[in-house]
Amino acid sequence: MFKGSLGLQTRLLLLTLLVLGASLSLAGWVLDRSFRASIEAGAREQLELVVYAVMGALEEADSGLFVPADAAEGSLSRPESGLYARVRSEMGELIWRSPSADLSGVEFAPEPGELAPGDFLFFESDLLAPNRYYLSYSVIWEDRGDEVGLVFTAAADTTPFDAQIGEFRRNLWLGLAGVAFVLMLVQLIAVRVGLRPVRVMAEEVAEMEAGQRSTLGDDYPRELAGLAENLDRFVENETASRARYRNALDDLAHSLKTPLAVIRNALADEAEPDRDLLRDQLARMETSVSHQLARAVSSGPVVVGHLVGVRAVVERLSKALATAYRDRGIDVRINGSPEIAFRGDERDLLEMLGNLLENAFKYTNSRVQVVCENTGELGLAISIEDDGPGIPASQQQKVLARGERGDTALQGQGIGLSMVADLVGVYGGELRLAASALGGAAVALELPGGRLPSRAQP
Amino acid sequence: MRLLVVEDEQALRDQLTGFLKQQGYVVDEAVDGEEALYYGREYEYDAAIIDLGLPRVDGVEVIERLRGEERAFPVLILTARSHWQDKVRGLEAGADDYLTKPFHMEELAARLNALMRRAAGFASPVLSSGDLSLDTARKEVRLAGELVELTAFEYKVLEYLMLSGDRVVSKTELTDHLYEQDFDRDSNVIEVFIGRLRKKIDPDGSRKPIRTVRGQGYRFAMVPATEAASGS
Numbered sequence: 001m002f003k004g005s006l007g008l009q010t011r012l013l014l015l016t017l018l019v020l021g022a023s024l025s026l027a028g029w030v031l032d033r034s035f036r037a038s039i040e041a042g043a044r045e046q047l048e049l050v051v052y053a054v055m056g057a058l059e060e061a062d063s064g065l066f067v068p069a070d071a072a073e074g075s076l077s078r079p080e081s082g083l084y085a086r087v088r089s090e091m092g093e094l095i096w097r098s099p100s101a102d103l104s105g106v107e108f109a110p111e112p113g114e115l116a117p118g119d120f121l122f123f124e125s126d127l128l129a130p131n132r133y134y135l136s137y138s139v140i141w142e143d144r145g146d147e148v149g150l151v152f153t154a155a156a157d158t159t160p161f162d163a164q165i166g167e168f169r170r171n172l173w174l175g176l177a178g179v180a181f182v183l184m185l186v187q188l189i190a191v192r193v194g195l196r197p198v199r200v201m202a203e204e205v206a207e208m209e210a211g212q213r214s215t216l217g218d219d220y221p222r223e224l225a226g227l228a229e230n231l232d233r234f235v236e237n238e239t240a241s242r243a244r245y246r247n248a249l250d251d252l253a254h255s256l257k258t259p260l261a262v263i264r265n266a267l268a269d270e271a272e273p274d275r276d277l278l279r280d281q282l283a284r285m286e287t288s289v290s291h292q293l294a295r296a297v298s299s300g301p302v303v304v305g306h307l308v309g310v311r312a313v314v315e316r317l318s319k320a321l322a323t324a325y326r327d328r329g330i331d332v333r334i335n336g337s338p339e340i341a342f343r344g345d346e347r348d349l350l351e352m353l354g355n356l357l358e359n360a361f362k363y364t365n366s367r368v369q370v371v372c373e374n375t376g377e378l379g380l381a382i383s384i385e386d387d388g389p390g391i392p393a394s395q396q397q398k399v400l401a402r403g404e405r406g407d408t409a410l411q412g413q414g415i416g417l418s419m420v421a422d423l424v425g426v427y428g429g430e431l432r433l434a435a436s437a438l439g440g441a442a443v444a445l446e447l448p449g450g451r452l453p454s455r456a457q458p
Numbered sequence: 459m460r461l462l463v464v465e466d467e468q469a470l471r472d473q474l475t476g477f478l479k480q481q482g483y484v485v486d487e488a489v490d491g492e493e494a495l496y497y498g499r500e501y502e503y504d505a506a507i508i509d510l511g512l513p514r515v516d517g518v519e520v521i522e523r524l525r526g527e528e529r530a531f532p533v534l535i536l537t538a539r540s541h542w543q544d545k546v547r548g549l550e551a552g553a554d555d556y557l558t559k560p561f562h563m564e565e566l567a568a569r570l571n572a573l574m575r576r577a578a579g580f581a582s583p584v585l586s587s588g589d590l591s592l593d594t595a596r597k598e599v600r601l602a603g604e605l606v607e608l609t610a611f612e613y614k615v616l617e618y619l620m621l622s623g624d625r626v627v628s629k630t631e632l633t634d635h636l637y638e639q640d641f642d643r644d645s646n647v648i649e650v651f652i653g654r655l656r657k658k659i660d661p662d663g664s665r666k667p668i669r670t671v672r673g674q675g676y677r678f679a680m681v682p683a684t685e686a687a688s689g690s
Contacts, residue, residue: 286560317542320549324556327572327581347543354542 008198009191016187024176035168039161040133044122046083047135050076050154054085054096055139065143065150067096079103082157090138090149101155108153111136117149124158131158197224208235244426248296255288294351294419307341307450308349310372310382317354318370321361330364336372342380343448344427352423355416356384356443363388367438380449385436396433417443459574459618460484460635462506464494464520465536466513470559474507477563478570482597482610484638491515498524502531504635505574507566508553509536510544518544518551525552532573536561571595578621585620588681590659590667592620601659611636612655615648619668619678628675652676 006014057067067087075083076098084101086108088094100106109125115138122135136153197220207213215235216228259281266273266281311334318332342349360368364386372382417433424431429447436442461483465471468489475485486501488494491512498506498520506524510517521533535548535556545556554576555569571594575583583595589602597613599606608616614636619627629648656668669677 316546316550320546323549323554326554327576347541350542350546354545 008195012191013184013188016184020180020183024180028172028176031172032169035172036165039165040122040124043133043156043158043161044135047122047133047154047156048120050083050085051135051137051152054087054098054152054154055137058087058096058141060143062144065095065141065148076100080106082159084108084155086153086155088151088153090151095150106155108155109134111151115151131162132156133158133161197221201228205231214239240426245296248292252288252292255292256285259284291419295422306345307343307452308346309338309452310340310342310349310353310380310449311336311338313342313346313349313353314357314370314372317350317357318368321357325361328361328364329366330361330368331366332368332370334370334372336370339452339454340372340374340380341450341452343378343450348423348427352420352445353382353384355420356445359416359443360384360386360388360441364440369436369438374449374451375446378448378450380445380447382445382447383442384445385438385442386440387436387438388440390435390440391433393435420445459504459614460486460501461570462486462488462494462497462501462503462508464488464491464506464508464512464517466490466509466511473563474566477566481567482614484636489513491517491520494520495523498529499527502634505532505534505570505577507534507536507570510548511537518547521548521551521553530577532577534566534569534573568595574621578623580621585617587620587667587678588665590665590681592617599659606658608655608658612651612658615651616655616659619676620680622678624677624680626671626674626677631675 054067058065059068065087075081076085078100080103081100083098084106085096085098086094086101087096101108107128109127109132111121111134112123112125113121115121115136117138117140120135120137122133124131124133126132132155134153134155136151138149138151140147141150142148201216201220201224204213204216208216215232218225218228220228262281263278266277314334318334322330322332357368357370365388367387369385370382371385372380375381417431421431424445424447427447429445431446432444434442434444459482461478463471463474463478463485465474465487466489471487471489475487478485486497486503488497491514494506494508494512494517495515497503508517508520512520515523517535521535524533532555533553535545535553537544537548537556537558545558548556554573557566557569571583575585575594583593585592585594591600592598593600594617599608599613599616615632618632618635632648652668652670656663656666660667665679665681667679667681669679671677
């Protein structure tokens, strides 16, 4: 069924996977970025505190500025603690280094830009490995009446922060993957549940093919109910036309046997066969063949409501017939708006109206009148009348007798009419004969109908 | 009368030409659409019988093309199917009448007669001029109600001249339409026939229905019908 393309389930799942992947990646990236930003903000805050503490501890002495030994507490005092501080002059002269830096010989990376007095500069650098965050603060300091430019710098190894970020990332992606997995699972279930009716339909169609059922079930969801119904009607139609072929062929075979037998006997028995007898039997065979074949090939009601404008077909047929019956000078009148339509196959309508109009042209004296109208929303009524001799009431039933074999139907008018009656029957319509007010025959047809949209007129 | 028969089934074509020749027509046969187009363009026919289901070029197209080339002779279509679609298409293409297979040869003859008469502008199957009447259906000629004994060829000449109306018909045209192609055109046979015909339909030489137009041919002088001629 889906040969050459992916299955519906696969399509839906692939699409979900794509959308899910993209949106979760985006969410992860945004979360990662903001977490990293908040970690860096925390680091900066910590370094600011260190800078302020060192500034607070800086004292003046005659020998210059100095930081008392007890000012460096905790991490600043331990070697390789990962937290360092330094005070230098604007000119680069080292004034103080925290013991943590001093004892382990930690060098400070240079600021990546100009630092004006009053400015903080936060940066990350791996210039002097390992990678560290730095915060430098430049101030003007009063030293024994002189103003000197000092730069306070605090530094922290990024390792503990990186560890936090790494931990967060691991958790983040694990969480997101979990969400994706759950969503895919839900989607898979939804798709399977959602597509279940389609699978059921496929199975039921397969059962129909295998002859195990004749129609589809009727508990399909709204979106599929129409399809299921059309499929049912299609199959029904198919079955009906097959039955029609079979019946027509059976009838044909049956109705040909008798004349064939008569002809064979006539040829065997007599030296000079009776030509009239042969001709009669041939005529019977001809009638049977044309009648049964016409019955078999009629398309019948079509599944999809196809509308055929009736007036256009009547006009086309009348014009053609007027050519063939040119010297009779027949006056044809057609009543009915061009939107009135027949719901079915155009060839069938041509066949029905062609036969009826041909009869009207054949038997009329001078006038033929066709009236078509819609009956209700889905009905169509067509009447064809003429001012000829009409059909005697005693014969009306006979010419209409449906299912009657061609060889027993009336000749001439009868073949055409009973064929029309057959076709009308296939469409579930009705055909009635009456006397016309014009003086001749009146044939009334009732068929499935509709209205063409008025713009789509030929 | 010269006819073109276009039918691809040999059995039916043979029957058709056999029957039509027996009816006194000159018949050309074409087995497919292309041949039909060739004949239709090459010769001026009095009528054509064209089967719709033809090989190479479809019957409907043959009619359309011939009509497009101003070939106006009447066309009778034959269709094996009773489908109205085909009949309507054929008539819309320019055919004048239709006959559904199977048909009776008599029906074909009657339709052809009517078609040719209609093409010549006569509404009734009986062509009348004064007290002379020619019944195209029965192939009979009467003078003042009395049957005139004519040979088949004399009848054909008279019918052709009457159907041609007041138009002058040359000897060549007469031989083209009344004889098979291998007829010796130099012979005086037409003049002999016309002479005999004149004696039979105008015994006392008073009406002179067939006039000789010097250097051009013959013309039938139509006289409005009288009571005596039209009743039969």
